[in-house]
Amino acid sequence: MKKFASTLCIAGVTLTILGVSPQSSYAHLDQIDLNENDPITAGWSAEAPYHSDKSTHLWIAKQAIEIMKTESNIEANKQAVDFLNYPQYKDLFSKGLYDADYNAEFNDGGTGIGGVFKGGWKSHFYDPDTKENYRGETNPTALTQGKKYFYES
Structure with a gap:
C-alpha cells in the first residue's frame, strides 16, 4: 500500500x-x-x-x-x-x-481558493521532515488524519 x-x-x-x-x-x-x-x-x-x-x-x-x-x-x-x-x-x-x-468534515473549512488562506485542506498535507502541514502545524496533517481513519475503519 x-x-x-x-x-x-x-x-x-x-x-x-x-x-x-x-x-x-x-x-x-x-x-x-x-x-x-x-x-x-x-x-x-x-x-x-x-x-x-x-x-x-x-x-x-x-x-x-x-x-x-x-x-x-x-x-x-x-x-x-x-x-x-x-x-x-x-x-x-x-x-x-x-x-x-x-465536505467540511474533511476540508478543514476550505472551499474555493480563499479556503487556502483560511487553512483549508491543511489535513491533506504532511512534510515528513518537519512533521507539519503547510500551515506549520503538527495536527491535523495527512499522517494524523490517515491514522485516525485507519483506526476508525
Whole structure:
C-alpha cells in the first residue's frame, strides 16, 4: 500500500507540474472571473464526483492509475489497479475525492481558493521532515488524519 500511495502521489504531482489538465473543466461560480479571463481558476475544479472531465482530482487520480498500469510488472501496482477499477470501489473512491474538497468534515473549512488562506485542506498535507502541514502545524496533517481513519475503519 505504501508503494501504491507513493506512486499515486508522484503521478499527481508530476501531472500538476507539467501543467496537464482536463480538456474541459468547471470551477465554482464564485471562482470564475466574470470576464472569463482567469484560466487558472476556470481550469481547475472538482464539481462532479463521477466525471473526470469536470473533476480535476478525479482526472489526476485516473491518470495516476493509467501510469500504474504501464508499470504492470510490479505486482503491487497490478493489485492496486485491479482494486481501483473494482466497480463498487470505483464509485466510492470518486465520491471520497469529492468529499475531501467539499465536505467540511474533511476540508478543514476550505472551499474555493480563499479556503487556502483560511487553512483549508491543511489535513491533506504532511512534510515528513518537519512533521507539519503547510500551515506549520503538527495536527491535523495527512499522517494524523490517515491514522485516525485507519483506526476508525
